[in-house]
Every structure is written in C-alpha cells, then in structure tokens.
Amino acid sequence: MTGPGPTPLDRRVREEIATRGPMRLDRFWTIALFDREHGYYTTRDPFGTEGDFTTAPEISQMFGELIGAWFVAAWRGLGRPSPFLLCEIGPGRGTLMADILRSVRQLDPDMMRAARVRLVETSDRLAARQIEHLSRFDLPIVRHRRLDELERLPLLLVGNELLDAVAIRQLRFSDGAWRERVIALGPDGAPQLSDGGPMRSVPAALAKLGRPPEGAVFEFSPERDAIVASIAGHLTARSGAALLIDYGHAASGFGDTLQALRQHRFAPALDQVGTADITSHVDFERVLTVAQECGVAHGTLATQGDFLLSLGLLERAGALGAPLDEAGRSAVTKAVHRLAGTGPHEMGALFKVAALSSRALALPPFSS
Numbered sequence: 001m002t003g004p005g006p007t008p009l010d011r012r013v014r015e016e017i018a019t020r021g022p023m024r025l026d027r028f029w030t031i032a033l034f035d036r037e038h039g040y041y042t043t044r045d046p047f048g049t050e051g052d053f054t055t056a057p058e059i060s061q062m063f064g065e066l067i068g069a070w071f072v073a074a075w076r077g078l079g080r081p082s083p084f085l086l087c088e089i090g091p092g093r094g095t096l097m098a099d100i101l102r103s104v105r106q107l108d109p110d111m112m113r114a115a116r117v118r119l120v121e122t123s124d125r126l127a128a129r130q131i132e133h134l135s136r137f138d139l140p141i142v143r144h145r146r147l148d149e150l151e152r153l154p155l156l157l158v159g160n161e162l163l164d165a166v167a168i169r170q171l172r173f174s175d176g177a178w179r180e181r182v183i184a185l186g187p188d189g190a191p192q193l194s195d196g197g198p199m200r201s202v203p204a205a206l207a208k209l210g211r212p213p214e215g216a217v218f219e220f221s222p223e224r225d226a227i228v229a230s231i232a233g234h235l236t237a238r239s240g241a242a243l244l245i246d247y248g249h250a251a252s253g254f255g256d257t258l259q260a261l262r263q264h265r266f267a268p269a270l271d272q273v274g275t276a277d278i279t280s281h282v283d284f285e286r287v288l289t290v291a292q293e294c295g296v297a298h299g300t301l302a303t304q305g306d307f308l309l310s311l312g313l314l315e316r317a318g319a320l321g322a323p324l325d326e327a328g329r330s331a332v333t334k335a336v337h338r339l340a341g342t343g344p345h346e347m348g349a350l351f352k353v354a355a356l357s358s359r360a361l362a363l364p365p366f367s368s
Contacts, residue, residue: 004272007038007272007273007274007275008037008038008274009031009032009035009038009039009273009274010272010273010274012031012035012038012273013028013031013032013183013191013273014185014189014190014191017183017184017185017191018185022182022183022184022194022196023182023183023184023191024169024180024182024183025167025168025169025170025181025182025183025193025258026167026168026169026221026222026223027167028183028191028270028273029167029168029278030167031273032273032274032276032278033165033167033277033278034122035274038274039274040274040275040276040277040278041122041123041126041165042122042123042124042125043125043274054264055092055095055096055160055161056096056160056161056245056304056339056347056351057092057095057096057099057160058092058093058095059335059338059339060332060335060336060338060339061099061320062308062313062316062317062320062332062335062336062339063096063099063308063339064095064096064097064098064099064100064102064103065099065100065102065103065316066103066308066311066312066313066316067096067099067100067103067158067243068099068100068101068102068103068104068107069103069107069311069312070243070311070363070364071086071100071103071104071156071158071241072103072104072107072108072111073361073363074156074241074357074361074363075108075111075114075156076108076111077359077361077362077363078154078239078240078241078357078358078359078361080110080111080114081114081153081154081239081240082110082113082114083114083115083116083153084114084115084116084153084154084155084156084240085115085116085118085150085151085153085154085155085156085157085240086100086101086104086115086116086117086118086156087117087118087119087120087150087155087156087157087158088100088118088119088120088157088158088159088160089120089121089147089157089158089159089162089227089231090120090121090159090160090161090162090165091119091120091121091126091130092126092130092160092161093126093129093130093133094119094129094130094131094132094133094134095133096158096160097117097119097130097134098133098134098136098137100158101117101134101137101139105137115139116140116142116151116153117134117137117139117140117141117142118141118142118143118144118150119131119141119142119143119144120143120144120145120146120147120149120150121143121144121145122145127143130143131143147227147230147231147234148230150234152237152238153238154238154239154240155231155234155235155238155239155240155241155242156240156241156242157231157240157241157242157243158242158243158244158245159231159242159243159244159245159246160245160246161245161246161247162227162244162246163224163227163228163244163246163248163282163287164246164247164248164279164280164281164282165277165278165279166221166223166224166227167221167223168219168220168221168224168258168280169181169219169220169221169222170217170218170219170256170258171199171202171203171206171217171218171219171220172195172215172216172217172218173212173213173214173215173216173217173218174195174214174215177198177199178198178199178202178206178218179195179196179197179198179199180195180196180199181193181194181195181196181217182194182195182196183270190270191270192270193270202218203218203220205220205252205286206218208252209252209253209254212254213254216254217254217255217256218254219255219256219257219258219280219281219283220283220286221280221283224282224286224287225286225290228244228287228290228291228294229290229291229293229294231244231291231356232290232291232292232294232295232296232356233294233295235296235356235357235358236294236295236296236297236358238358239358239359240357240358241355241356241357241358241361242355242356242357243353243354243355243356244287244353244354244356245304245351245352245353245354246282246351246352247281247282247347247350247351247352248281248282248283248284248351248352249281249282249283249284249285249352250284250285250301250352251285252283252285252286255281257280257281258278258280259278259279259280260276260277260278260279261276261277261279262275262276262277282352284301284352284354287354288300288301288354291354291356296356296357296358297357297358297359297360298355298356298357298358298359298360298361298366299354299355299356299357300354300355300365300366301352301353301354301355301365302352302353302355302364302365303348303349303351303352303353304339304340304347304348304349304350304351304352304353305339305340305341305342305347305348305349305351306348306364306365307353307364307365308339308340308348309340310364310365311364313336313339313340314336317332317333317335317336320332321333353365
C-alpha cells in the first residue's frame with residue numbers, strides 16, 4: 001500500500017533545490033504556507049475540530065469577550081481617542097473579532113462609534129470568510145494585506161497565534177561553529193535538513209547566551225521582528241496598545257521548536273508540503289526587546305492563564321454557566337481549564353501574552 005503522492009509544492013521545492021542548491025528554512029516556510037496557488041493558508045480552512053488545530057477563540061467566547069473588555073479599559077486609559085483603529089492581524093475565521101465587538105458594543109457604545117474595524121489578512125480566502133462572519137455587526141470593515149496599509153490613527157491591535165506562523169531561520173552549533181540549517185535533497189531525492197558552512201556573523205542575541213553545547217539550535221526570525229517593529233512603530237507614532245498572544249518562551253535560549261500539525265497531530269514538517277501547518281515557539285524576550293527598541297514606552301509579559309484570570313475569567317464563566325444545565329456548566333468548566341490551566345494540552349502556561357502600550361495603563365498585565 002503506497003502513501004499519498006507528491007503535492008505540487010513537493011515538486012516545486014525539489015525542483016528549486018535541484019536547480020539552485022540548498023534552500024533556507026524561511027524560504028521553504030513561505031512557500032509551504034503562503035504560496036498563492038497551493039500554500040497551506042491560501043487553500044485551506046485550518047481552524048477548529050475539522051481542521052488541523054483549535055485556537056482559543058474557537059474554544060470559548062470567553063476568550064474574546066475578556067479581550068474586548070481589556071480593549072475598552074485600554075481605550076479609556078488612552079484618553080478615548082476618536083476615531084481609532086480596532087485591528088486584528090491574522091483574524092482566522094473572524095471569531096475573535098466578533099467576540100471583541102460584541103463586548104465593546106455592550107460595554108461602551110461610544111467606543112463602538114469611534115472604532116474603525118480593520119483586518120490584516122494575506123489570504124483572500126480567509127478574508128472573505130472573516131468579512132462574512134462579521135457582517136452581522138453592520139459596520140464598515142476594511143481588510144488590508146499588510147500592516148503598513150493601516151491609516152495613521154491611534155491603534156488597538158490584537159494578534160492571536162500569529163507570530164508562531166511567521167517564518168524562522170535556524171542555526172546549529174557544530175564542530176565549533178554556527179552553521180545555518182538548510183533544506184537539501186537526500187540520497188532518495190526527498191528534502192531533508194542539513195547544516196551549511198560555518199557562518200562569519202551571527203545574530204547579536206546569540207552573544208549573551210554564552211558558549212553553546214555541541215548540536216545546540218538557535219532560532220531567529222527577521223520577519224517576526226519586522227512585524228513587531230511595524231506594530232511598535234505605529235503605537236509610538238500614533239499612540240495605542242497591542243496584545244500579541246501565542247505559545248512560546250519568556251526568555252531567549254537554545255532549542256529546536258520547528259513543528260508541523262495535520263489533523264491535530266504532529267507531522268513531519270518537510271513532508272506533503274502545503275498540507276500541514278508549520279509553526280515554531282515565539283521568543284517573547286525578543287518580541288519585547290524589538291518593541292522597546294522601536295520606542296514603545298511600556299511592554300510586559302504574562303502567561304495566558306494569569307492574564308485571563310486577572311481579567312475575571314472565573315467570574316465570566318460563572319455568569320455564563322449559571323442558566324445552563326449540568327452538561328452546559330461542565331463544558332464551560334472544561335473551557336476554563338483549557339484556556340487557563342497548566343496541565344497537558346492546556347494553554348495557561350505555554351501561551352504568553354505580550355502587552356504593548358504607548359502610555360502607562362492601569363490594567364493587567366501592566367498592573368499585575
């Protein structure tokens with residue numbers, strides 16, 4: 001019995017390597033996820049139980065409602081700017097923005113009237129679904145492909161599970177030198193990770209980590225840095241606040257976190273190109289460093305569990321479950337544990353929340 005045949009992107013990657021030589025990991029990543037014809041995000045709906053992974057907004061409406069409440073408090077703390085941009089980058093199905101808008105509409109109608117809703121999305125397919133999902137709010141909603149297309153207005157922005165999908169590069173320490181990991185063709189003609197030659201220069205962030213052990217891997221992402229810098233630059237120039245939520249580590253370090261998911265299971269990252277989500281863990285120390293270098297006055301980090309609990313997750317769960325039957329209350333309880341718990345398959349400790357603001361705000365995680 002044979003497995004699935006090569007995908008169009010399998011053939012493209014092999015042909016490019018055969019013609020041009022070994023391929024950098026970030027080049028492969030961009031082809032696999034964002035190729036206009038066959039890329040993972042341009043051809044698939046990856047979210048939910050029938051997709052390849054489930055994000056926090058799909059687990060429970062409480063996640064987006066609490067972020068909506070955070071934005072209301074942030075808007076007030078920023079002096080109630082009007083108009084302002086209420087923006088999500090990488091909005092998925094539009095579920096998170098829908099829950100945010102519902103909270104804002106209920107908590108502060110003045111803020112709702114001042115908001116200019118913006119979605120930053122590269123996929124035409126996902127953008128159409130997002131607009132359709134949000135049409136019930138009867139608001140003018142504008143989609144942009146890039147952050148630099150946003151109007152020059154105060155900004156409130158959220159990016160949930162965005163940065164993990166941004167291409168990375170990997171260096172590996174071998175025989176006394178750092179070498180960039182590249183994708184080459186093995187003896188059987190299949191792509192495989194290999195080490196390039198010794199590097200003459202390496203990222204400055206490596207210097208503070210000390211001498212690495214043999215085989216250590218260091219990940220960095222110029223593309224991720226550019227996204228954070230763009231957000232930070234807007235906040236610095238026009239004022240505002242942002243939440244960047246993702247799985248990752250609080251301190252820079254060594255480690256190979258490249259992974260792929262297909263149907264909620266780990267899959268080989270180089271196989272069946274274009275059919276699996278490829279991600280890595282976010283270096284949140286680097287996120288905050290880049291933001292501060294770009295002039296953001298206030299930046300801090302919390303675990304997702306601490307962040308949601310400090311915003312009243314338990315109280316919201318109690319209110320949501322009160323009118324429900326036992327099965328309904330049990331589902332709400334399970335959602336709380338999934339969002340804020342610290343056990344296996346729970347998001348509370350693994351996921352982090354980086355909060356950035358152009359001025360001091362008396363709300364979590366700044367005040368925690």
